[in-house]
Amino acid sequence: MAHEKNEKNLRTALKNHNQAHLLDFWHQLNKNQKNGLLQQINQLNLKEIDLWVKNIVRKTTPSKLPHSFHPAPAYNHTPANPKQQQQYDQAKKTGQELIADGKVAAFVVAGGQGTRLGFHGPKGNFPISPIKNKTLFQIFAENINAVSQKYNATCPWYIMTSPLNHERTISIFQENQYYGLQKQNVFIFEQGTMPDFSTDGRILLADKANIACSPDGHGGSLKALYKSGAIDDMKKRGVKYISYFQVDNPLINIFDPLFIGLHALENAQMSSKALKKTDPFEKVGNFGIADGKITVIEYSDLPNELAVKQNPDGSLVFGLGSIAIHIINVDFVEKLNAKGFSLPLHKAIKIIPHIDENGKHLKTKGVKLEALVFDALPLTQKSIILKTLRQQEFAPVKDANGIDSPETTKRMMIERAADWLESAQIAIPKKPDGSIDCIIELAPSFAVEKEDVKQKLDRVTQINPGDRIYLE
Numbered sequence: 001m002a003h004e005k006n007e008k009n010l011r012t013a014l015k016n017h018n019q020a021h022l023l024d025f026w027h028q029l030n031k032n033q034k035n036g037l038l039q040q041i042n043q044l045n046l047k048e049i050d051l052w053v054k055n056i057v058r059k060t061t062p063s064k065l066p067h068s069f070h071p072a073p074a075y076n077h078t079p080a081n082p083k084q085q086q087q088y089d090q091a092k093k094t095g096q097e098l099i100a101d102g103k104v105a106a107f108v109v110a111g112g113q114g115t116r117l118g119f120h121g122p123k124g125n126f127p128i129s130p131i132k133n134k135t136l137f138q139i140f141a142e143n144i145n146a147v148s149q150k151y152n153a154t155c156p157w158y159i160m161t162s163p164l165n166h167e168r169t170i171s172i173f174q175e176n177q178y179y180g181l182q183k184q185n186v187f188i189f190e191q192g193t194m195p196d197f198s199t200d201g202r203i204l205l206a207d208k209a210n211i212a213c214s215p216d217g218h219g220g221s222l223k224a225l226y227k228s229g230a231i232d233d234m235k236k237r238g239v240k241y242i243s244y245f246q247v248d249n250p251l252i253n254i255f256d257p258l259f260i261g262l263h264a265l266e267n268a269q270m271s272s273k274a275l276k277k278t279d280p281f282e283k284v285g286n287f288g289i290a291d292g293k294i295t296v297i298e299y300s301d302l303p304n305e306l307a308v309k310q311n312p313d314g315s316l317v318f319g320l321g322s323i324a325i326h327i328i329n330v331d332f333v334e335k336l337n338a339k340g341f342s343l344p345l346h347k348a349i350k351i352i353p354h355i356d357e358n359g360k361h362l363k364t365k366g367v368k369l370e371a372l373v374f375d376a377l378p379l380t381q382k383s384i385i386l387k388t389l390r391q392q393e394f395a396p397v398k399d400a401n402g403i404d405s406p407e408t409t410k411r412m413m414i415e416r417a418a419d420w421l422e423s424a425q426i427a428i429p430k431k432p433d434g435s436i437d438c439i440i441e442l443a444p445s446f447a448v449e450k451e452d453v454k455q456k457l458d459r460v461t462q463i464n465p466g467d468r469i470y471l472e
Helices: 002-016 031-042 046-057 082-100 136-150 166-175 218-227 230-237 257-265 330-338 373-379 406-423 450-459
Strands: 104-109 157-161 186-190 193-195 205-207 213-215 241-246 270-276 285-290 293-297 320-329 345-355 361-371 385-387 439-442 468-471
Touching: 002 031, 002 046, 046 345, 046 361, 082 257, 104 136, 104 218, 136 157, 157 166, 157 218, 157 230, 166 186, 186 218, 186 230, 193 361, 205 345, 213 361, 218 230, 218 241, 218 330, 218 361, 218 373, 230 330, 241 257, 241 330, 257 270, 257 320, 257 385, 270 373, 293 373, 320 330, 320 373, 406 439, 406 450
Parallel strands: 104 157, 104 241, 157 186, 270 385, 439 468
Antiparallel strands: 193 213, 241 320, 270 320, 285 293, 285 320, 345 361
């Protein structure tokens, strides 16, 4: 009788919130399936979901821009004058000391699958380097190992997965012996999930006994860091700063002394790197100041008249693009979680596998809700932006073809390697159109920054047209 009463109460509650269909197949389930579905439903905050449906899922108008949105100030990638040169020198020294003292941890958001690349498995396992075909995970691991050796430090690595790829990611690291890193210095944890919705606001079922869910976005990382115990682990190690990046960018400078040092000397809580946008409508977030706080407005939410607005010199007023590279203070993440913070949710229309009212499996357009990490910037007391160069630090691999494809990413990896070698007066063969006439891959053990090349010149021989050069 108690079981029937619980079911009745649950049906009434779900009906009151327009989600009664979640129990449509209840009588077809066995006891374990019923208990599992019951547990999933009990984890839902139905009152909160009502608000999501009203204000996000069903909403068709764009998000409102803040009342006042102005361009954000940023540090240039090179100092503008002798005074700033001194500031940059001090910042770089400070950053190097923090790395050497074990105060900085690497943190990669790696919850995605390689679906858009036509690749089966975690995106971090996608092979991308030009000659050795190293995976993204291997490139990052070798980078962390090289920095650890360069500074004689322990640089821990935190990896956030999703339910889509958590177990497989762990297996990949085990199969590859953690790419030469110590297992105890690699902390792999899972992000949270959100229910998926139909466009009219009904929670979708993945099958008769399970709610359809998706990862809660990279903004979910700030809660997952805390909930997983990663923040506690960092505190035990004495880590103060988190170097945040996303899994699709093999050019990332994970431990950038200048960025870390500027952030620390400015007493910032969460800081960002930015790029000069390629055009007004490039699909990156737009940095600005809203209500006195650094804020990122999604490209889809920035009105066209602001997107194309120009300065007197012809440059874009909102020309700084967000590239998901941040330094975040450990105590900032801890304080946010202690206060029970919540980042705003964003709507994404996606093709979602689910079942219909007859139990038939479908793939149709639905709504996923996700939090975005840059929405934490307005919660800081202080935040800075450092401009960087696209060709030095941003070559994401996202799609099988076109922009941000393996072809463009590999080309940019080769071009950066050539640039680093040329900076040390090493001749690089060029084609008549100026493109690189060889294939070069630099292992992180050879150089993690351009300045490292000068100490490794004895390893470089003459490079001829058509050569395939791997330096380690």
